[in-house]
Amino acid sequence: MGAGRFRRGRDGVRPASDLPALIGDHDIVVIAAPINEDTRGLLNKDFLAAMPDGAMVVNVGRGEIVDTDALTAELQAGRLRAALDVTEPEPLSADHPLWDCKNVIISPHMSRTVPGTNALCYEVAANQIATFVAGGTPSNMVQLDG
Template sequence: MVASRARDGVQPASDLPRLIGGHQAVIITAPLTSRTRGLVDSEFLAAMDDGSMLVNAGRGQIVDTAALVAELKARRLRAALDVADPEPLPRGHELWQCPGVIISPHSARTVPGVNRLCYEVAASQISSFVAGAVPSNSVDRA
């Protein structure tokens, strides 16, 4: 697991270049910030193993669409996209025709039970904030 900062069991985002290879799937669930915009670029994708899959359930602008299209057309990578850039993905966009891609209608959060879990996490984070602590899932928007 990778996040903006290191902690027990979590690698810092700065380690991504050395962590990408050797995995069958890379799953993006990050928020869109100045540091994540364009994070998944041609270099990032080139570091992924042949035949591996990119899953983006975060934000579309984290992935360089042109770079991903090139990898998909070359049939080197596969992708499952719950979000895309642009969004909504226009009819006729080249991503719709790429081999090895599954595109869903931005519905990653519609799994049964997710709303309850989201409310529990929100309540925990608000309690932390009210107690004067920094919530554990806070994001630096810089």
């Protein structure tokens, strides 16, 4: 099974390629995606330009998904805001221009270290496995077409 099977649009799900056309009416874009050939550089200059003034980019996925130079330019212009748990490069150098932007929060790649996160992840995984072993359908199971 190729990973591309999960990137296609289907009822209720739009493919990543549709994102630039969808974001104009959204004040917050949250990135929690893995890095791959479809997501690398997804939030580029054109994507960011399509976001409304005052909108916020939140990236807890991977730094390479966002074009750092393009985002920095938008932040320096005061047009967008950002909350970044990951960056490209990582770590940022002490003199990186992102540090001087007043409209960005940068955390040290720690979004998964919220107290209780590991215990919750293990609990959810155990429940999903138990449901599957008992012959049920786990609530977070992805159904493949074809």
